[in-house]
Amino acid sequence: MAPRIQLTAAQQQALLARHRDRMRSCEPWSAAIKWKPELNVQGSTYKVLELWPGIVASDAPVDQLERGQYVDSPSRRFRYCVRLHRAGQTLLTWWGAQVGTVLFDHDVIIPALYQARGPDDPGTGEWTETPWMSLTPAELITLRPGTRLARGRTVVAGLGLGHQLIEVSRRIQVKRVILVELDQELVDWILPRIRPHLRKPLDVHVGDAYEIIPTLRADVALIDIFPGYGDGFARVAELARRSPSIKKFWGWGTSEMTGLAQPDR
Secondary structure: OOOOOOOOOHHHHHHHHHHHHHHHOOOOOOOHHEEEEEEOOHHHOOOOOOOOOOOOOEEEOHHHHHOOEEEOOOOOOOOEEEEEEEEOOOOEEEEEEEEEEEEEEOOOEEEEEEOOOOOOOOOOOEEEEOOOEEOOHHHHHHHHHHHHOEEEEEEOOOOOHHHHHHHHOOOOOOOEEEEEOHHHHHHHHHHHHHHHOOOOOOEEEEEHHHHHHHOOOOOEEEEOOOOOOOOOHHHHHHHHHHOOEEEEEEEHHHHHHHOOOOOOO
């Protein structure tokens, strides 16, 4: 067990004063907002896409959600729900090797997708504690560098909740989007909810991205198939080497973590 840290009365007062200062200095959320170690956001401006409108938001553990607070995929391998994040509570954020926090001055909702535990998962309960994908400020901000590279024919590897797919399709520079997703159930279940928000033609390939992407022709490939932020640099580089008909590659967290940009090829 980690040692318990005891704060002095003065330290506690300083933390409370800092928290009050942050709550008073919240700024509107926008597509142009930049990451910083302390990000303070007006909760009323944090608008995210709800794939199943009407799902009741909750901050209860995922295993304890009641009917009306979630939607499960046909085989119950995935659960969509809307997390209720309370005003003043912090969420972790990151940018490259830096970490920080974000707080909101009002309650906000955060759509999330969870996976059922596999037979070898040592945890308890039917669902994993941490989401497979969620529309937190950290995830939205760290996807933006890839989205800004999109042009011409753009590959998006990894469907998730469709955020990057939608944002890529909104770019004037993009002519066609190519989705590569491993899981057929996700495509059948979630993609129909996303299609009405897409503004460009979409091709869909279901299967292993490492096998499919080298066969494709595109201007840009955006890869978001990694379990953690910044751990896929070597795999993106290897995938780029095996994909001569794709001009530029970007992987979630890779260039920010290393300070290296993927050059045009």
